[in-house]
Amino acid sequence: MSSQASLRPAVVLSLVLVVWALTGLTHAQPKASVLDFSASLGNLLPSLSRPANSSRIFYGVMFDAGSTGTRIHVYTFIQKDPEELPVLDNEMFHSIKPGLSAYADMPEMGGxxxxxxLKVAKKTVPRLEWKRTPLVLKATAGLRLLPSEKSQALLEQVQDVFDESPFFVPDDSVSIMNGTNEGILAWVTVNFLTGHLYAETRETVGILDLGGGSTQITFLPKSKKTIGSSPDDYIARIDMFNSTYELYTHRTCIKYLLCHVIHRPPYIIVLLYTPGLEWRVFKSSCLPKKFREEWSFGGLTYIVSGKPDGESYVGYKLCYQEVLKVVKDIVHQPYELKDTSVFYAFSYYFDRAVDAGLIDRTQGGMLEVRDFKKRAKEVCNKMSKYRPINPFLCMDMTYITCLLKDGFGFKENTVLQLTKKVNNVETSWALGATFNHFQNLKIHR
Incomplete structure (x- = not known):
């Protein structure tokens, strides 16, 4: 599972030159903290004595250790001229399954x-550049949920592998990233790739992420009332690209799931924890009438089924009422979302839109919130048609619709751009996290 993507036209990376100009050509030590690493950028960029027409290429390697797999991103940057800004030229991406958390009892295998x-990085980065190419791994949900001793054992194995490598290894090169920073750094990635961070109007796009049991939203508020009416821990300030951005960002964990990542349709879990559920038998109007399945989670086995008697027990309206009971009161509604513009949506938003035939898996697409609603009605009111393909599709599409409309408060004409790449670069937090190490991007809570 690998792909190589070239960024054309190349995207400008602005702060690197500024940091280089401020820090000079300080020599890098064998180890450096994040704060120290910005001072080593002079070694990665061309010196002022180089000919004006010469170019310098430098690299960054970021590992995304997620719950379902581990991914490597190798970024190539070009400094064409000391007095011009570097550009992001290329991304090499490769992934492997399962994720590190699957090796909780076999940490050596995780390493x-x-x-x-790392072989991908060695093939992509020229040997002469290895010693000055930073190597970083950020783990997410999978390791966050493991007992601390197991996650620590895995991280130590990774650290040993890094220390044995020929690459530049900062002191904090292996760590677990909190969920809030995931959203912030993904926002940085998307707005960098779309060119919004350089616009004088400061028009940016928001991002939406959806996983098994959690959902995240990050955007730049236009109204001071949004910031003033939000809980303090929903606002984060980042200083980057010679600008300060005060972002609204929040990750909601549904009920008692503690943001657990489930490796099957996620939205059924939301309803399983509905108050009043008895005997761990879940009957839903969101499922086909004759559907019945055993499903295990958290050491318990549940029976999941549709409501078998009568047409009146199924359909979009009844399904929506079930989902609304869970969504209401757990998702904070930002003041201004009804008036915002484009949002980029990832993960299950993308996957379920593909399953429902709304977008192409390769190309992605642009949808309005009303498109999810329309297809949810079609699927739920003709569940027998979709049962052989995906018996959970009615529930999934209704949950997305309810979350967007009654959870976040989006208008039906709000535009969502569903994609996995922008300008052929992965839209994950990895590029933003690479900036964090290259540029000493600071996130203030």
Whole structure:
């Protein structure tokens, strides 16, 4: 599972030159903290004595250790002229399954998977550049949920692999990233790739992420009332690209799930924890009438089924009422979302739109919130048609619709751009996290 993407036209990376100009040509030490690393950028960029027409290429390697797999991103930057800004030229991406958390009882195997992925970096980065190319791994939900001793054992194995590698290894090169920073750094990635961080109007796009049991939203508010009416821990300030951005960002964990990542349709879990559920038997109007399945989670086995008697027990309206009971009161509604413009939506938003035939898996697409609603009605009111393909599709589409409309408060004509790449670069937090190390991007809570 690998792909190579070239960024054309190349996207401008602005702050690197500024940091280089401020820090000079300070020599890098064998180890450096994030705060110290910005001072080593002079070694990555061309010196002022180089000919004006010469170019310098430098690299960054970021590992995304997620719950379902581990991914490596190798970014190539070009400094064409000391007095011009560098550009992001290329991304090499490769992934491997399962994720590190699957090796909780075999940490050595987890380290082995990272060692295998490092071969991609060695093939992409020229040997002469290895010693000055930073190597970083950020783990997310999978490791966050493991007992601390197991996650620590995995991180130590990865650290050993990094220390044995020929690449530049900062002191904090291996760590677990909190969920809030995931959203912030993904916002940085998307707005960088779309060119919005350089616009004088400061028009940016928001991002939406949806996983099994959690949902995240990050955007730049236009109204001071949004910031003033939001809980303090929903606002984060980042200083980057010579600008300060005060973002609204929040990750909601549904009920008692503690943001657990489920490896099957996620939205059924939301309803399983509905108050009043008895005997762990879940009957829903969101499922086909004759559907019945055993499903295990958290050491317990549940029976999941549709409501078998009568047409009146199924359909979009009844399904929406079920989902609304869970969504209401757990998702904060920002003041201004009804008036915002484009949002980029990832993960299950994208996957379920593909399953429902709303977008192409390769190309992605642009949808309005009303498109999810329309297809949810079609699927729920003709569940027998979709049962062989995906018996959970009615529930999934209704949940997305309810979350967007009654959860976040989007208008039906709000535009969502569903994609996995922008300008052929992965839209994950990885590029934003690379900036965090290259540029000493600071996130203030």
């Amino acid at each position: 082995y998977t990272v060692r295998q992925l």
